[in-house]
Amino acid sequence: MRSSALVFALVIGLIACGGKGKAADTTGGDPPAATLYTRLGEKPAIEAVIDKFLSNVVADARINARFAHLDAGGVARLRGHLVDQVCNATGGPCEYKGRNMVESHAGMNITEDEFNALVEDLVKALDELGVPEAEKGELLGALGGMKGDIVGK
Numbered sequence: 001m002r003s004s005a006l007v008f009a010l011v012i013g014l015i016a017c018g019g020k021g022k023a024a025d026t027t028g029g030d031p032p033a034a035t036l037y038t039r040l041g042e043k044p045a046i047e048a049v050i051d052k053f054l055s056n057v058v059a060d061a062r063i064n065a066r067f068a069h070l071d072a073g074g075v076a077r078l079r080g081h082l083v084d085q086v087c088n089a090t091g092g093p094c095e096y097k098g099r100n101m102v103e104s105h106a107g108m109n110i111t112e113d114e115f116n117a118l119v120e121d122l123v124k125a126l127d128e129l130g131v132p133e134a135e136k137g138e139l140l141g142a143l144g145g146m147k148g149d150i151v152g153k
């Protein structure tokens with residue numbers, strides 16, 4: 001009698017453990033996919049990309065006149081907005097506080113060639129910093145979606 005009670009207790013114990021094991025198993029399986037923000041290298045990497053990108057834009061005779069009106073404070077403001085925008089769009093913890101893309105570029109009549117030139121300057125920055133193809137493609141895809149709000153406004 002005593003031994004069957006012991007077996008019963010053991011069986012209940014094993015079932016309980018099995019149940020617990022299953023419940024705890026929610027942490028098993030594939031880890032959550034890392035955001036593009038994380039894979040890019042978080043905020044310092046995004047700042048480095050934007051800094052290189054802006055220096056490429058300044059050196060790009062196809063589009064630099066568009067930014068010629070900006071003084072140092074204006075460039076710093078634009079830089080901050082771009083960092084926050086890319087950080088936010090890639091899943092990072094930043095809040096973009098600038099104007100939306102239609103408002104930002106309203107009345108500028110930006111052409112498709114100018115848009116492509118700016119994207120080329122960004123690609124150059126990403127290549128110069130060794131950003132891998134997959135991450136580069138994802139970032140360009142996210143920004144490419146803004147084209148309709150920027151060109152011809």
Ligand code: HEM
Nearest residue numbers: 063066067081082085098099104110114115118143146150
């Ligand atoms: C995906 C492409 C682009 C993105 C993500 C982007 C993003 C931005 C952002 C975040 C701002 C600041 C908004 C604010 O101040 O509230 C801005 C402003 C501006 N952008 Fe763009 N832009 C893009 C394409 C272009 C192109 C192609 C040009 C011209 C060649 C351009 C020229 C400007 C200019 C001149 C300003 C205003 C700067 C100022 O006066 O403060 N942008 N853009």
